[in-house]
Amino acid sequence: MKTFTLPPLLGFGGSGQARMATATIKDVAREAQVSVASVSRALNGGRGVTAETSQRIREAATRLRYMPHAAARMLITRRTNTIGALLPDLYGEFFSELIRGIDLAARARGLHLLVSSSHDDAAAAAVALRAMQGRVDGLLLMSPHADAAFLRQNLPHDLPTVLMNTRLAGDDYCALSVDNDGGARMMVEHLLAIGHQRIVFIQGPPGNRDAGERELGYREALVSHAPDSPVIMLRGDFGEESGYRAGQEVLGMRPRPDAVFAANDMMAIGCMAALREAGICVPEEIAVSGFDDVPMARYVTPPLTTIQVHIAELGGQAMELLGEQIDHPDQVMTGIHRRVAAKLVVRGSTGAAPG
Amino acid sequence: MKTFTLPPLLGFGGSGQARMATATIKDVAREAQVSVASVSRALNGGRGVTAETSQRIREAATRLRYMPHAAARMLITRRTNTIGALLPDLYGEFFSELIRGIDLAARARGLHLLVSSSHDDAAAAAVALRAMQGRVDGLLLMSPHADAAFLRQNLPHDLPTVLMNTRLAGDDYCALSVDNDGGARMMVEHLLAIGHQRIVFIQGPPGNRDAGERELGYREALVSHAPDSPVIMLRGDFGEESGYRAGQEVLGMRPRPDAVFAANDMMAIGCMAALREAGICVPEEIAVSGFDDVPMARYVTPPLTTIQVHIAELGGQAMELLGEQIDHPDQVMTGIHRRVAAKLVVRGSTGAAPG
């Protein structure tokens, strides 16, 4: 079998930068004088190959700058080593932190990350979902329009999936979301603890899950810790403007509330603007607090007391959960529903901390 | 050839949710009574197939919910229809906008997006770069440590690549960056136009490309429009703290500067804090301006005059450029270097606008 056939596509001649097409496993096999099977074994598990042949193969591989062809491996292995993240139109810190958390956890598992973001409507999300078919081993899904029907329609039922912050609780899928409820309770307890009695809540957009849970936490905390305090709601939509309007409404209330808890930071900031314009001092006359701990929160005057959620952790834990699901496909994990903790950050706007 | 062999893995029985493994092209071929070649033809170009057979094939495909196996296609086609984005550790709005721009442009071209983010050092970036080998048709690369040597070392020379905001100008690669220079000039011209004479510049971190270009723009504008105005530099590092310290230095200067131009918004905000503490009114006594137009810029008091760069456009244009390169591999496009425009946003901190 000694033939004179040179490696067909590899360097011609000797020194250095010869233009070479990417080497395949066959080239490595020839270079190391073994069969392709041995190369595969040596480079993967390393079992079933002598230490010295393995060594020789490894050397040949690096010499040829061999990189296994991803597609070929996927084809036979039926694993892509890639997970997909389907995300809605997200902005700012939230998005970047989420991706960071996912990416880090994925990299730790040796997985690649295929992202598809900015889906405004269900149709766009469905298209993106289909396009990911077969390119990913699992799916991280955060979508406001991901109701049960949508999922059953568009999701391959055998694809491991973890839902993040979605409406439907963990009946058929794994899910993970931020502890809105607990966070809101903490905030109300804080406000009560520093002596406030009449706490008004500025709601988020109707139908929004996060907003709803935060409202729930507010109600729960009141009934369990201060059953005599009134439940006062104002409409909002997470926008700064709506917070401003809510602030104006607060001004007209008699007796005047002594604290405002907005369902997110932007509304809290808008609310503070309205109060300031009316000459009301925060926190002396009215305490104000928000939710999210956006970067801006510590820069407004006074700095905003708020609830911090570790978004990167949301992404990271979701990735962990997905990884488990991928590694143990038989194990039933549907129905698991975890929450990532929220943390109270006390700043000047509730008067309990100097800065 | 009429046999009774049922499609082996497909539904057993009839109605609805029968558990089925994913259908392959063979299943479709059998279902439509044609060869696999015809299926491929019908589903791709559609040439070389009768309209009616094509129709029949298409029906069979949808009936079986056929989705071509991505890996198999990649293997034979040698195209992944995926582009990779290698990004450093980015935060907040910048990151999310960049991804949004890239993602949208990629989707418009039918390309998937593989991201790898959060690379602090060159080693991590190199690993990530290698891992993307063969999984992508092109690369979008933004990396502070992407010098020429690094690229030549780790980048397959035949992989279309577009550099974003990197140090080395377009000698060997396509590059794209924000017009720091032009933006800074615009800002200085604005400050001069409203009557300021002594404009101090707060520098960014040494070695930072963006910071350097902004400083250059500042110098250029001064020499060309106000050669008599002094060039005054203060050290900074893009952090709010450093802006605060710079602000304190400004306070001690005699004659006192009448305007501050910080290399980014956070430093401008820090600077304003220092001035406020000293009882100096912005913009009446000293005007302050920044660069970036971070979301916070419009919420500080007074709202910050700054330079807005359309980050999404940076990503989108980079993707466009990369797409061109992928579609026309022979065409030499190395050396192209585009800049995305910057825009002056005048707000209260330079006193030229009410709010």
Add this chain to the structure above:
DNA sequence: ACTCAACATGAAAACGTTTACGTTGCCGCC
């Protein structure tokens, strides 16, 4: 010395596509 297990290795099948190349059947033209 003979058997049997254990082990290193190679040959070849499989994964699901695309595509170059044949093969047919049909039509028009001489």
Add this chain to the structure above:
DNA sequence: GGCGGCAACGTAAACGTTTTCATGTTGAGT
């Protein structure tokens, strides 16, 4: 009526892996 050409379609060869199976080869146990 034979012949060339064209269009539709099928056959089979690739693509680069992993993995099963078969085949030595060795070493230990009797």
